[in-house]
Amino acid sequence: xxxxxxxxxxxxxxxxxxxxxxxxxxxxxxxxxxxxxxxxxxxxxxxxxxxxxxxxxxxxxxxxxxxxxxxxxxxxxxxxxxxxxxxxxxxxxxxxxxxxxxxxxxxxxxxxxxxxxxxxxxxxxxxxxxxxxxxxxxxxxxxxxxxxxxxxxxxxxxxxxxxxxxxxxxxxxxxxxxxxxxxxxxxxxxxxxxxxxxxxxxxxxxxxxxxxxxxxxxxxxxxxxxxxxxxxxxxxxxxxxxxxxxxxxxxxxxxxxxxxxxxxxxxxxxxxxxxxxxxxxxxxxxxxxxxxxxxxxxxxxxxxxxxxxxxxxxxxxxxxxxxxxxxxxxxxxxxxxxxxxxxxxxxxxxxxxxxxxxxxxxxxxxxxxxxxxxxxxxxxxxxxxxxxxxxxxxxxxxxxxxxxxxxxxxxxxxxxxxxxxxxxxxxxxxxxxxxxxxxxxxxxxxxxxxxxxxxxxxxxxxxxxxxxxxxxxxxxxxxxxxxxxxxxxxxxxxxxxxxx
Ligand code: NAD
Numbered sequence: 001x002x003x004x005x006x007x008x009x010x011x012x013x014x015x016x017x018x019x020x021x022x023x024x025x026x027x028x029x030x031x032x033x034x035x036x037x038x039x040x041x042x043x044x045x046x047x048x049x050x051x052x053x054x055x056x057x058x059x060x061x062x063x064x065x066x067x068x069x070x071x072x073x074x075x076x077x078x079x080x081x082x083x084x085x086x087x088x089x090x091x092x093x094x095x096x097x098x099x100x101x102x103x104x105x106x107x108x109x110x111x112x113x114x115x116x117x118x119x120x121x122x123x124x125x126x127x128x129x130x131x132x133x134x135x136x137x138x139x140x141x142x143x144x145x146x147x148x149x150x151x152x153x154x155x156x157x158x159x160x161x162x163x164x165x166x167x168x169x170x171x172x173x174x175x176x177x178x179x180x181x182x183x184x185x186x187x188x189x190x191x192x193x194x195x196x197x198x199x200x201x202x203x204x205x206x207x208x209x210x211x212x213x214x215x216x217x218x219x220x221x222x223x224x225x226x227x228x229x230x231x232x233x234x235x236x237x238x239x240x241x242x243x244x245x246x247x248x249x250x251x252x253x254x255x256x257x258x259x260x261x262x263x264x265x266x267x268x269x270x271x272x273x274x275x276x277x278x279x280x281x282x283x284x285x286x287x288x289x290x291x292x293x294x295x296x297x298x299x300x301x302x303x304x305x306x307x308x309x310x311x312x313x314x315x316x317x318x319x320x321x322x323x324x325x326x327x328x329x330x331x332x333x334x335x336x337x338x339x340x341x342x343x344x345x346x347x348x349x350x351x352x353x354x355x356x357x358x359x360x361x362x363x364x365x366x367x368x369x370x371x372x373x374x375x376x377x378x379x380x381x382x383x384x385x386x387x388x389x390x391x392x393x394x395x396x397x398x399x400x401x402x403x404x405x406x407x408x409x410x411x412x413x414x415x416x417x418x419x420x421x422x423x424x425x426x427x428x429x430x431x432x433x434x435x436x437x438x439x440x441x442x443x444x445x446x447x448x449x450x451x452x453x454x455x456x457x458x459x460x461x462x463x464x465x466x467x468x469x470x471x472x473x474x475x476x477x478x479x480x481x482x483x484x485x486x487x488x489x490x491x492x493x494x495x496x497x498x499x500x
Contacts, residue, residue, distance in 0.1 A: 003086075024090075029362055035179055050198070054169025065165055069113050070113060072109055076188060082184060087152045093322050094319050102154065104446075142171065144218050146222070158463050162471075213233060220471065221237045224281075231458055243461075247457055253285070256269075256298055256416045260294075272440035278321075278386050290394050303369065309367055311365075312359075339378050351388070352368065371391040373390040404431070413426075415438075423437040446464045
């Protein structure tokens with residue numbers, strides 16, 4: 001089976017490693033297949049192939065590279081159903097949700113087609129006597145992208161589209177829990193005309209990630225995943241003199257002001273809070289509601305909407321969300337609920353006993369809601385990657401902002417209000433990289449920059465937008481003089497050259 005293998009030199013390949021790991025269907029809890037894990041010797045082979053192929057690719061014309069990007073976009077659209085099925089089976093999210101992420105992944109390809117515009121250089125004539133100066137960008141060389149389980153198509157496309165377009169050879173290390181979509185993307189890149197070796201996939205866990213972090217041929221690493229791992233990757237990768245961008249965990253707050261449209265706020269909280277079984281880095285985790293009356297009314301509306309949610313397998317008609325990804329993830333959700341109750345939270349909706357008929361072995365968690373959460377509670381302090389959401393109460397916007405800004409994460413934040421003053425203050429003062437005003441999941445479109453603040457991001461790059469092109473290219477600046485062959489030599493000058 002293709003998905004069980006790495007993708008090296010344009011072909012599926014089990015590699016040289018001897019370790020394997022199970023890939024589960026989270027809706028049934030059954031092992032679907034065993035995945036080959038790569039070792040250092042396999043990575044050496046991949047880098048050898050990538051180095052050669054990348055050199056030619058990096059020297060190819062922009063038109064050629066952009067042609068491949070255009071074709072890849074067409075093929076991803078053509079194979080949306082196939083990709084969505086692979087995502088649903090391994091990640092657990094519903095087919096509609098999977099198609100949504102594929103659509104957002106296309107934006108990365110669309111913006112990558114603008115690569116020549118974003119990377120074109122600068123030129124100044126006569127910076128000194130008859131000297132012109134220009135700067136230009138070249139691909140880094142070999143870049144590695146290490147992906148999480150929660151967006152098996154969108155995140156790999158977001159990380160790799162611009163890397164390919166700018167002329168790099170790319171090594172993707174997908175999450176070992178969801179490798180199927182990456183295998184299919186490999187076939188599509190080949191069909192799109194990408195030369196063999198420019199795109200590789202290596203599967204595995206920490207062992208292969210450590211090999212990537214240390215490999216001298218790899219110049220840049222883009223990582224998306226949890227904060228502890230992202231911080232480690234940033235520190236170790238940069239200590240090996242690689243450029244590293246780590247996009248990490250979140251705890252996204254949604255402030256609801258008394259003047260907000262509370263129906264709109266309630267549906268935003270439930271859809272952005274529980275969609276994908278809350279396994280989104282931009283999921284709303286906490287509603288910070290201003291005023292007791294606002295909180296009580298909003299809570300009533302939220303509870304009514306939660307009551308209508310249907311949990312099922314990825315392909316169950318009408319299911320709103322599926323299982324969490326592993327048995328361990330389910331346990332951590334249940335433990336977080338238990339602890340929240342012990343610490344004084346009010347468990348308003350308890351989803352722990354959910355049974356999904358026909359899927360008794362699956363990792364399903366029903367939606368849970370805890371009210372009266374406070375900043376000393378584990379449920380507020382930690383990112384809980386599963387469907388338990390929190391309500392907090394604040395007396396005014398100042399207090400609400402203090403709560404949001406006290407958190408160590410700063411990925412996204414939203415405010416629901418009809419007040420221009422409140423929304424403007426929020427955007428100015430909130431410590432989050434991606435901000436929504438009456439928008440619950442403010443993921444920027446592919447031509448803007450994506451990335452959080454504080455411990456939600458390590459490094460100063462952004463994943464999409466013009467920053468992505470800068471991250472995957474290195475700049476050179478050339479001082480250029482062509483003296484008149486007939487002119488007389490000025491002789492030796494030992495002073496530091498000045499241009500005046
Ligand atoms: P994870 O950190 O467990 O895994 C991410 C990648 O790192 C995987 O490829 C995995 O194989 C590898 N990895 C895991 N443990 C490692 C270790 N000890 N050493 C080296 N490599 C290791 O993350 P996940 O559970 O797959 O994804 C969920 C997390 O990702 C959440 O925290 C979520 O917020 C975050 N996320 C962030 C963004 C963002 O843009 N900021 C987007 C999506 C997901």
